[in-house]
Amino acid sequence: MRSRKKKMPISRKVLYLLGYTMVFIWLIPVLWMCITALKPGGSAVTVIRDLLSPPYTLDNYNYVLTNASIWNWTWNSFYVAAVTTIVTIILTSLAAFALSRMQFFGKTFIFWVIIAGLMVPVEAKIIPLFQIMIDMGLINSYSSLILPGLAAPLGVFILKQFYDGIPNELVEAARIDGAGMLRIFWSIFLPLSRSSMAALGIFTFITSWNNFLWPFLAINEEKMMTLPVAIPTFQSAYTAELMIPMAANVLASLPAILVFIFFQKHIIKGITMTGIK
Structure with a gap:
């Protein structure tokens, strides 16, 4: 049949x-x-x-690559995005592990304070954040671009949800073998959460790479500009036409697109596994 x-x-x-x-x-x-x-x-x-x-x-691409500081701006964007991603993963994973598996006074309150950060609009934090950077003398520095991006309440929430789903039997078995909390995190939680951390890292990298508002306010020297801030200068400083700025936009978009294409499986797997108990 x-x-x-x-x-x-x-x-x-x-x-x-x-x-x-x-x-x-x-x-x-x-x-x-x-x-x-x-x-x-x-x-x-x-x-x-x-x-x-x-x-x-292809003259527009040739003009962008040879007559502008795009390589320096690309390095600034890559350095800021890479450092922000690495430090964010470290901080959010440790914070999520502490909130998920460690017992201390005020743990629930601290968790809800962190989650409350998701409800604060970025625009509401700009003025106090800018004043803090001025007081600390960090304007026009990599620190001013990196430090604000390290506060990632969404990352803490995602990883905590995943850590809550890891069986307690694994933790108890490790404790019987004499493992401390740091060893449990390193040997059990970290390997199991690689997909979730990869998804968080990709989102963090792309968000930092495309960030415009805060770098636009924190940087006023051309050598410290990132790509989203520097690309509009092509139109104002070099030409009023759209061809050269669009060529610069294509080049600036390639890293984020490539990261998404090569790691999209990790994004899907990380999001899927985060919801599995």
Whole structure:
């Protein structure tokens, strides 16, 4: 007998259609950016027919890579994002482990204070944070770009939820063998939470890489600028056209896109495992 293929339910077809539609809508501005970056100076890029018509050129990319400080700005963005990601993972994992497995006075209160940080808008913290950086003399430094990003209540929440789901039998067995809390964290919790920590690290890296508002306020020297702050200077300092800024945007977007593409399995697995008890 011939095996009959199961027909896909109409509800699933609708979901697929909706998903593909959302992807197409999301890709429209990305495609516009990429095509605009290939158009020569003076081209019309606001009409679809003109945008999709030749000629195309790589001169915009050559101009960005050879006539601007983009390499220095890229290093600043990468350094800030990498350090922020590493330190955030260390701090949030230790804090989540303490809140999940250690007993001390006020643990529940401290946890809810940390979670309350999720409800405070970024804009509400800008003025006091800026004043603190001025008082500490950290304006125009890497410290001013890195330190505010280390407060990650969402990371503490995600890792604590995962740690709460680890069986107590593993912890008790380690204690019987004479392991202390730090050894339990290093040998049991850290290996089991690699996917969750990888997902948190990817989100932290991309968020820091794309951050504009705080670096825009904390840095006023060109040599210390990150890419999101520095790219608008192409339009104001070099040209009023869109081609060169779009080429710079394409180059600035590549690291974040590559990180997401190569580590998307870790993101899905980390989010999935966080909800498993």
